[in-house]
Structure formats: C-alpha cells, structure tokens
Amino acid sequence: MTGATPPRTRFTVLTLFPEIVRAYTAEGVIGRAVRRGLVAVEPLDLRPFGEGRYQALDDVPFGGGAGMVMKPEPLARAIEAAGPASWRVVLSASGRPFRQADAERFAELEHVVLLCGRYEGVDARVADRYMDDAVSIGDYVLSGGELAALVVLDATLRLVPGVLGNAESLREESYQAGGLEHPHFTRPATWRGDAVPEVLLSGHHGRVAAWRRQEARRRTAALRPDLLAGDPGPDTVPGSRPGRSEES
C-alpha cells in the first residue's frame, strides 16, 4: 500500500481456506497491483463464525440426501462482518455463467464480496437475503468456490486501470474484441523446422493486421462458433439477482 489513495476496487472473499486466496493474490500481476495499493483482496475466514464446540459451518440437508449444507447464521454473520458491499456474489455450479462482460462491470465497483460455497452449497435463504448474484465459471463441479472466486477476481482486477503494465495488452485480447484472439509467435523465426507465417516478418502493418483478423475469425469459427453467431447465452441480464424472492 502506498497509503495515498484507497484502492479502486476491493474484493472480500469469504472462505474456509483463506490461505488459498492469500497465496494466489500475492503473486504475478494481481500481487503487484495489491502491493501498489491499486486494488485490495481480503480473505475472510469463515471458521470463526462457526457454531458450537467444533465451530460447525455445515449441517444435514432438510429433506434428506447426501452431503452437507452451509448453515445460514454463520454465513450471515460473516457477510455482515465484511461490511457494506457494492455487489455480493456467491460462487456456485448452479449460478449463471461468468463472462468477460461481468468482469468489466465488476471492475467499476468499489467493494465486491465473494462467498465461496463448500459442501453441497449454502442455505438458500442466505442467497435470497444477502446475495445479488450467483455465478459459475463453467459447466463442471468444483469441490468449492475458491478457485471460481480467484477466476472472477483475477479476470476483474486485471481490468482496473494501471493493473496491467501495457494498455495495449488489453485491447486486442480474446473476448474483449468479441471473439478469440489470433495466434502469437516470437523468436526464433524458424524453430525446430517450423517457420512463423511469412507475413509477420514483412514489416507491413496493414497486412499483418489483416492476417490477424482473418486468423482470429478462423479460430473463433473452429473453436467457438457460438461467439460468432452473437449468441448472448442464457446469462447476460446485467444486475440480475438470482435467488431474490419476489417481495424483497
């Protein structure tokens, strides 16, 4: 921290594994931004909010079935301890897909609270009462929300002005431009018999740009045709509040 100005964007991560969050956010681009005070990431350990002798955070599901559910009261107290938030998000395989547009939106916010579920998930009443949003990072089930929370905060914080060294590196990236990126090459020009595309050695900026656009389109058509079709997916209602009840 420089101490001069408060961080532009702050994440509080409610988790049973604060060390996972600490370890990741101490490294690389995010670590540097945190040390410079541009952004802040604060893990909040859920365990001390647990109940009883064993500080229990989970209990059996009403209605029966396998697995455990995170208890509402400890979560409520942890969420309240995190303080006022611009946006509260629970990470869940049952959430809407997280996309680049969400990262862009989150990067404008002052304080984002991320709740990492463990076990089978969190008591639905907590989501109804406190959460603004539920997001999933993909169609697979993780053993907890921590990796998903790190994905969300990494994708978001790198968009905060000043976090990335070179503004150019944001401009042409995949998704930022609405499709996949063109392939990249560096020296040597021929590596183990494979030469880089001739046009990249031409020094002709117009031809290089045209080639990159063409390769980006080709790649997008082959790997992610849904992006070319302009398919917005099931999830693009900004500010949607899944789980909120009618009356709240």
Ligand code: ADE
């Ligand atoms: N928790 C478990 N699986 C998840 C997923 N795919 N995305 C976000 N949180 C999760």
